[in-house]
Amino acid sequence: MNDKKSSFKNELKIISPIAVGIAIAAFAAMLILFAVLPKGPHDLPPFPGWFLLGLLAGLMLSAWVLLIGYINSDAARRGMGRVLWTFIAALVPNCLGILAYFLVRKPILRPCPGCGLEISPDFRFCPKCGFSLAPSCTHCGRRIEHDYVCCPYCGKMVGATGQAPVVPNHG
Ligand SMILES: [Zn+2]
Ligand SMILES: [Zn+2]
Structure with missing residues (x-):
């Protein structure tokens, strides 16, 4: 292996723009949700941490979406079932599907010279x-x-x- 240098940044580049878009939307949705929540019908006490909580939830959700987006692209270049692994990553609870993917993923395919x-x-x-x-x-x-x-x-x-x-x- 002489291409171990492929940096984290380069790896992120394989995530499709669609997944990035969904991640940004999810982040925004969380911020809005947490901004609206305290003013909702539940009449929750004002809590200055709502915004921070929204930020945190947004970050976690968008990181999760990006991971699934990464798996979606990564599975394809490893000759693994792209659709199958995207579903496993997204649907298996507690991120176990994502964990399983990184445990079993195959090496990246290369073109024959x-x-x-x-x-x-x-x-x-x-x-x-x-x-x-x-x-x-x-x-x-x-x-x-x-x-x-x-x-x-x-x-x-x-x-x-x-x-x-x-x-x-x-x-
Ligand atoms: Zn020899
Ligand atoms: Zn060949």
């Missing part, structure tokens, strides 16, 4: 075109790169013995 098929990063060969995704040294078995001629671990030549040849893909 050979044919562009979205495949799991733990695959060693592309199931469609046979591209060797994680070539290893035929002598010592350690992972090498495609363009290595000589294994950096055991020093044996690997270019000629070769791994599964790169199948040229003429579209």
